[in-house]
Amino acid sequence: MKTEFINPFLTSLMNVSSTMSTIQLTPKKPMLKKEIYAKGDISGFIGLTAPNLKGSLSVTFEKNLVLMTMEKMVGEVHQNINADVIDMVGEITSMVAGGAKRLLSEQGFDFDMATPIVVSGENHTIRHQSKDKVVLIPLNSDYGCVFLEISLE
Amino acid sequence: MKTEFINPFLTSLMNVSSTMSTIQLTPKKPMLKKEIYAKGDISGFIGLTAPNLKGSLSVTFEKNLVLMTMEKMVGEVHQNINADVIDMVGEITSMVAGGAKRLLSEQGFDFDMATPIVVSGENHTIRHQSKDKVVLIPLNSDYGCVFLEISLE
Numbered sequence: 001m002k003t004e005f006i007n008p009f010l011t012s013l014m015n016v017s018s019t020m021s022t023i024q025l026t027p028k029k030p031m032l033k034k035e036i037y038a039k040g041d042i043s044g045f046i047g048l049t050a051p052n053l054k055g056s057l058s059v060t061f062e063k064n065l066v067l068m069t070m071e072k073m074v075g076e077v078h079q080n081i082n083a084d085v086i087d088m089v090g091e092i093t094s095m096v097a098g099g100a101k102r103l104l105s106e107q108g109f110d111f112d113m114a115t116p117i118v119v120s121g122e123n124h125t126i127r128h129q130s131k132d133k134v135v136l137i138p139l140n141s142d143y144g145c146v147f148l149e150i151s152l153e
Numbered sequence: 154m155k156t157e158f159i160n161p162f163l164t165s166l167m168n169v170s171s172t173m174s175t176i177q178l179t180p181k182k183p184m185l186k187k188e189i190y191a192k193g194d195i196s197g198f199i200g201l202t203a204p205n206l207k208g209s210l211s212v213t214f215e216k217n218l219v220l221m222t223m224e225k226m227v228g229e230v231h232q233n234i235n236a237d238v239i240d241m242v243g244e245i246t247s248m249v250a251g252g253a254k255r256l257l258s259e260q261g262f263d264f265d266m267a268t269p270i271v272v273s274g275e276n277h278t279i280r281h282q283s284k285d286k287v288v289l290i291p292l293n294s295d296y297g298c299v300f301l302e303i304s305l306e
Binding site: 048 | 160187196197198200201202207208209236240244245247265266269272273281282304306
Protein backbone atom coordinates (compact mmCIF):
# COMPACT_ATOMS: atom_id res chain seq x y z
CA MET A 1 0.00 0.00 0.00
CA LYS A 2 1.46 3.34 -0.98
CA THR A 3 2.10 6.30 1.31
CA GLU A 4 0.12 8.53 -1.04
CA PHE A 5 -3.01 6.61 -0.01
CA ILE A 6 -2.26 6.66 3.71
CA ASN A 7 -1.31 10.30 4.23
CA PRO A 8 -4.70 11.75 3.19
CA PHE A 9 -6.44 9.67 5.89
CA LEU A 10 -3.89 10.66 8.53
CA THR A 11 -4.05 14.35 7.55
CA SER A 12 -7.84 14.21 7.56
CA LEU A 13 -8.02 12.68 11.07
CA MET A 14 -5.63 15.30 12.46
CA ASN A 15 -7.62 18.08 10.75
CA VAL A 16 -10.97 16.81 12.04
CA SER A 17 -9.66 16.55 15.60
CA SER A 18 -7.99 19.97 15.67
CA THR A 19 -10.87 21.73 13.90
CA MET A 20 -13.80 20.10 15.67
CA SER A 21 -12.42 19.60 19.18
CA THR A 22 -9.20 21.68 19.24
CA ILE A 23 -7.38 18.51 20.32
CA GLN A 24 -4.00 18.18 18.62
CA LEU A 25 -3.03 14.65 17.63
CA THR A 26 0.62 13.66 17.23
CA PRO A 27 1.16 10.65 14.96
CA LYS A 28 3.59 7.97 15.99
CA LYS A 29 5.38 5.67 13.59
CA PRO A 30 3.05 3.72 11.28
CA MET A 31 3.17 -0.04 11.75
CA LEU A 32 2.66 -2.63 9.07
CA LYS A 33 2.63 -5.84 11.02
CA LYS A 34 -0.44 -7.92 10.40
CA GLU A 35 -0.59 -9.35 13.90
CA ILE A 36 -0.91 -6.00 15.62
CA TYR A 37 -4.46 -5.09 16.51
CA ALA A 38 -5.79 -1.72 17.54
CA LYS A 39 -7.30 -1.98 20.99
CA GLY A 40 -9.68 0.59 22.33
CA ASP A 41 -13.08 1.29 23.82
CA ILE A 42 -15.00 2.69 20.84
CA SER A 43 -14.35 2.35 17.10
CA GLY A 44 -15.84 3.81 13.96
CA PHE A 45 -15.56 1.80 10.73
CA ILE A 46 -16.26 2.63 7.14
CA GLY A 47 -15.93 0.54 4.00
CA LEU A 48 -14.25 1.97 0.90
CA THR A 49 -14.70 0.84 -2.69
CA ALA A 50 -13.29 1.99 -6.03
CA PRO A 51 -13.26 0.34 -9.46
CA ASN A 52 -9.95 -1.47 -8.87
CA LEU A 53 -9.69 -1.30 -5.12
CA LYS A 54 -11.51 -2.09 -1.91
CA GLY A 55 -10.66 -1.43 1.67
CA SER A 56 -11.72 -0.39 5.12
CA LEU A 57 -10.90 2.34 7.58
CA SER A 58 -11.18 2.28 11.36
CA VAL A 59 -10.71 4.97 13.99
CA THR A 60 -10.42 3.59 17.52
CA PHE A 61 -10.50 5.83 20.61
CA GLU A 62 -9.53 5.27 24.18
CA LYS A 63 -12.41 6.13 26.49
CA ASN A 64 -10.84 9.19 28.09
CA LEU A 65 -10.00 10.78 24.75
CA VAL A 66 -13.44 10.19 23.24
CA LEU A 67 -15.17 11.70 26.29
CA MET A 68 -12.87 14.74 26.14
CA THR A 69 -13.53 15.06 22.39
CA MET A 70 -17.28 15.01 23.16
CA GLU A 71 -16.80 17.75 25.75
CA LYS A 72 -14.74 19.96 23.45
CA MET A 73 -16.64 19.28 20.22
CA VAL A 74 -20.24 19.23 21.48
CA GLY A 75 -19.86 20.99 24.83
CA GLU A 76 -21.35 18.09 26.77
CA VAL A 77 -19.75 16.26 29.68
CA HIS A 78 -20.44 12.52 29.65
CA GLN A 79 -19.05 10.04 32.16
CA ASN A 80 -19.49 7.02 29.93
CA ILE A 81 -19.75 5.98 26.30
CA ASN A 82 -23.44 6.32 25.46
CA ALA A 83 -25.61 6.79 22.35
CA ASP A 84 -24.56 10.45 21.95
CA VAL A 85 -20.86 9.57 22.07
CA ILE A 86 -21.44 6.69 19.64
CA ASP A 87 -23.15 9.03 17.15
CA MET A 88 -20.29 11.53 17.44
CA VAL A 89 -17.76 8.79 16.61
CA GLY A 90 -19.88 7.84 13.57
CA GLU A 91 -19.77 11.47 12.44
CA ILE A 92 -16.02 11.74 13.01
CA THR A 93 -15.48 8.55 10.98
CA SER A 94 -17.53 9.97 8.09
CA MET A 95 -15.64 13.27 8.29
CA VAL A 96 -12.25 11.54 8.25
CA ALA A 97 -13.20 9.41 5.23
CA GLY A 98 -14.85 12.39 3.51
CA GLY A 99 -11.77 14.58 4.03
CA ALA A 100 -9.49 11.86 2.66
CA LYS A 101 -11.87 11.40 -0.29
CA ARG A 102 -11.49 15.10 -1.16
CA LEU A 103 -7.69 15.01 -0.83
CA LEU A 104 -7.41 11.86 -2.97
CA SER A 105 -9.87 13.25 -5.52
CA GLU A 106 -7.50 16.18 -6.05
CA GLN A 107 -4.89 13.56 -7.01
CA GLY A 108 -7.32 12.06 -9.50
CA PHE A 109 -8.30 9.09 -7.36
CA ASP A 110 -12.00 8.60 -6.50
CA PHE A 111 -13.56 6.10 -4.11
CA ASP A 112 -17.04 5.43 -2.72
CA MET A 113 -17.82 5.21 0.97
CA ALA A 114 -20.23 2.81 2.66
CA THR A 115 -22.19 3.92 5.76
CA PRO A 116 -20.21 4.00 9.03
CA ILE A 117 -20.65 1.50 11.83
CA VAL A 118 -19.68 2.19 15.44
CA VAL A 119 -18.71 -0.53 17.89
CA SER A 120 -18.39 0.08 21.60
CA GLY A 121 -17.11 -2.28 24.24
CA GLU A 122 -14.16 -2.04 26.57
CA ASN A 123 -10.90 -3.34 25.18
CA HIS A 124 -12.30 -4.72 21.94
CA THR A 125 -9.80 -5.65 19.24
CA ILE A 126 -10.05 -5.12 15.49
CA ARG A 127 -8.78 -7.15 12.60
CA HIS A 128 -9.05 -6.00 8.99
CA GLN A 129 -9.47 -8.99 6.70
CA SER A 130 -7.37 -7.84 3.80
CA LYS A 131 -5.01 -9.77 1.56
CA ASP A 132 -2.65 -6.83 1.77
CA LYS A 133 -1.02 -5.54 4.91
CA VAL A 134 -2.92 -3.29 7.26
CA VAL A 135 -1.38 0.04 8.23
CA LEU A 136 -1.86 1.01 11.87
CA ILE A 137 -0.96 4.52 12.99
CA PRO A 138 -1.23 5.36 16.71
CA LEU A 139 -1.75 9.05 17.50
CA ASN A 140 -1.10 10.60 20.90
CA SER A 141 -2.86 13.51 22.54
CA ASP A 142 -2.94 15.12 25.97
CA TYR A 143 -6.02 13.03 26.79
CA GLY A 144 -5.21 9.59 25.41
CA CYS A 145 -4.62 7.70 22.19
CA VAL A 146 -6.50 7.15 18.98
CA PHE A 147 -5.59 4.44 16.47
CA LEU A 148 -6.08 4.84 12.74
CA GLU A 149 -6.13 1.64 10.71
CA ILE A 150 -6.35 1.47 6.93
CA SER A 151 -6.55 -1.57 4.75
CA LEU A 152 -6.63 -1.31 0.96
CA GLU A 153 -6.25 -4.10 -1.57
CA MET B 154 -35.70 -0.46 3.09
CA LYS B 155 -37.41 -3.09 0.98
CA THR B 156 -37.77 -6.76 1.84
CA GLU B 157 -36.29 -7.67 -1.54
CA PHE B 158 -32.95 -6.27 -0.32
CA ILE B 159 -33.07 -7.96 3.08
CA ASN B 160 -34.05 -11.50 2.12
CA PRO B 161 -30.95 -12.22 -0.01
CA PHE B 162 -28.71 -11.46 2.99
CA LEU B 163 -30.81 -13.60 5.32
CA THR B 164 -30.95 -16.48 2.82
CA SER B 165 -27.20 -16.21 2.27
CA LEU B 166 -26.39 -16.34 6.00
CA MET B 167 -28.60 -19.42 6.49
CA ASN B 168 -27.02 -21.10 3.42
CA VAL B 169 -23.47 -20.37 4.56
CA SER B 170 -24.15 -21.75 8.05
CA SER B 171 -25.92 -24.92 6.90
CA THR B 172 -23.43 -25.61 4.08
CA MET B 173 -20.19 -24.80 5.87
CA SER B 174 -20.94 -25.92 9.43
CA THR B 175 -24.18 -27.95 9.11
CA ILE B 176 -25.66 -25.64 11.76
CA GLN B 177 -29.27 -24.75 10.96
CA LEU B 178 -30.26 -21.18 11.79
CA THR B 179 -33.88 -20.27 12.47
CA PRO B 180 -34.68 -16.61 11.87
CA LYS B 181 -36.82 -14.76 14.34
CA LYS B 182 -38.91 -11.72 13.54
CA PRO B 183 -36.92 -8.85 11.95
CA MET B 184 -36.84 -5.66 14.01
CA LEU B 185 -36.69 -2.16 12.66
CA LYS B 186 -36.19 -0.11 15.78
CA LYS B 187 -33.19 2.16 15.65
CA GLU B 188 -32.42 1.93 19.34
CA ILE B 189 -31.93 -1.83 19.34
CA TYR B 190 -28.31 -2.88 19.14
CA ALA B 191 -26.97 -6.31 18.37
CA LYS B 192 -24.90 -7.50 21.29
CA GLY B 193 -22.40 -10.30 20.95
CA ASP B 194 -18.83 -11.44 21.39
CA ILE B 195 -17.50 -11.32 17.83
CA SER B 196 -18.76 -9.43 14.77
CA GLY B 197 -17.88 -9.31 11.11
CA PHE B 198 -18.61 -6.10 9.18
CA ILE B 199 -18.57 -5.27 5.52
CA GLY B 200 -19.35 -2.02 3.72
CA LEU B 201 -21.58 -2.04 0.63
CA THR B 202 -21.70 0.57 -2.14
CA ALA B 203 -23.69 0.92 -5.35
CA PRO B 204 -24.24 3.89 -7.67
CA ASN B 205 -27.33 5.12 -5.81
CA LEU B 206 -26.95 3.34 -2.52
CA LYS B 207 -24.58 2.73 0.36
CA GLY B 208 -24.85 0.55 3.40
CA SER B 209 -23.27 -1.85 5.81
CA LEU B 210 -23.76 -5.41 6.94
CA SER B 211 -22.84 -6.99 10.26
CA VAL B 212 -22.95 -10.58 11.49
CA THR B 213 -22.59 -10.89 15.28
CA PHE B 214 -22.07 -14.23 17.00
CA GLU B 215 -22.43 -15.32 20.58
CA LYS B 216 -19.21 -16.98 21.75
CA ASN B 217 -20.62 -20.49 22.11
CA LEU B 218 -22.07 -20.50 18.59
CA VAL B 219 -18.91 -19.17 16.95
CA LEU B 220 -16.74 -21.79 18.70
CA MET B 221 -19.14 -24.56 17.63
CA THR B 222 -19.13 -23.19 14.05
CA MET B 223 -15.31 -23.33 14.14
CA GLU B 224 -15.45 -26.94 15.31
CA LYS B 225 -17.96 -28.01 12.65
CA MET B 226 -16.59 -25.92 9.77
CA VAL B 227 -12.84 -26.28 10.31
CA GLY B 228 -12.71 -29.33 12.57
CA GLU B 229 -10.82 -27.51 15.30
CA VAL B 230 -11.84 -27.19 18.94
CA HIS B 231 -11.02 -23.79 20.44
CA GLN B 232 -11.89 -22.69 23.96
CA ASN B 233 -11.72 -18.98 23.24
CA ILE B 234 -12.02 -16.47 20.44
CA ASN B 235 -8.53 -16.26 18.91
CA ALA B 236 -6.94 -15.25 15.59
CA ASP B 237 -8.19 -18.41 13.82
CA VAL B 238 -11.77 -17.81 14.94
CA ILE B 239 -11.49 -14.13 13.94
CA ASP B 240 -10.33 -15.10 10.43
CA MET B 241 -13.19 -17.59 10.09
CA VAL B 242 -15.72 -14.87 10.97
CA GLY B 243 -14.11 -12.61 8.33
CA GLU B 244 -14.53 -15.40 5.77
CA ILE B 245 -18.14 -16.03 6.79
CA THR B 246 -18.90 -12.30 6.47
CA SER B 247 -17.43 -12.24 2.96
CA MET B 248 -19.38 -15.37 2.01
CA VAL B 249 -22.66 -13.92 3.31
CA ALA B 250 -22.16 -10.66 1.40
CA GLY B 251 -20.92 -12.55 -1.69
CA GLY B 252 -23.96 -14.86 -1.67
CA ALA B 253 -26.32 -11.90 -1.32
CA LYS B 254 -24.47 -10.13 -4.13
CA ARG B 255 -25.13 -13.08 -6.45
CA LEU B 256 -28.81 -13.29 -5.48
CA LEU B 257 -29.32 -9.54 -5.94
CA SER B 258 -27.40 -9.58 -9.21
CA GLU B 259 -29.93 -12.09 -10.56
CA GLN B 260 -32.56 -9.43 -9.83
CA GLY B 261 -30.53 -6.88 -11.80
CA PHE B 262 -29.09 -5.10 -8.79
CA ASP B 263 -25.29 -4.89 -8.43
CA PHE B 264 -23.26 -3.62 -5.49
CA ASP B 265 -19.57 -3.45 -4.56
CA MET B 266 -18.16 -4.85 -1.33
CA ALA B 267 -15.41 -3.32 0.83
CA THR B 268 -13.00 -5.59 2.74
CA PRO B 269 -14.39 -7.17 5.92
CA ILE B 270 -13.40 -6.11 9.42
CA VAL B 271 -13.78 -8.34 12.48
CA VAL B 272 -14.21 -7.00 16.00
CA SER B 273 -13.94 -9.17 19.07
CA GLY B 274 -14.65 -8.26 22.65
CA GLU B 275 -17.19 -9.58 25.10
CA ASN B 276 -20.59 -7.93 24.98
CA HIS B 277 -19.70 -5.24 22.48
CA THR B 278 -22.57 -3.33 20.91
CA ILE B 279 -22.98 -2.17 17.33
CA ARG B 280 -24.63 0.87 15.87
CA HIS B 281 -25.02 1.40 12.14
CA GLN B 282 -24.88 5.10 11.34
CA SER B 283 -27.48 5.25 8.62
CA LYS B 284 -30.11 7.86 7.88
CA ASP B 285 -32.51 5.02 7.19
CA LYS B 286 -33.63 2.43 9.66
CA VAL B 287 -31.46 -0.55 10.44
CA VAL B 288 -32.94 -4.02 10.10
CA LEU B 289 -31.89 -6.46 12.84
CA ILE B 290 -32.71 -10.15 12.43
CA PRO B 291 -31.85 -12.50 15.32
CA LEU B 292 -31.35 -16.16 14.33
CA ASN B 293 -31.46 -19.04 16.77
CA SER B 294 -29.57 -22.30 16.66
CA ASP B 295 -28.98 -25.23 18.98
CA TYR B 296 -25.74 -23.59 20.10
CA GLY B 297 -26.62 -19.92 20.51
CA CYS B 298 -27.68 -16.85 18.57
CA VAL B 299 -26.35 -14.89 15.65
CA PHE B 300 -27.57 -11.40 14.77
CA LEU B 301 -27.72 -10.11 11.21
CA GLU B 302 -27.91 -6.34 10.80
CA ILE B 303 -28.31 -4.53 7.50
CA SER B 304 -28.37 -0.84 6.87
CA LEU B 305 -28.92 0.59 3.39
CA GLU B 306 -29.63 4.17 2.42
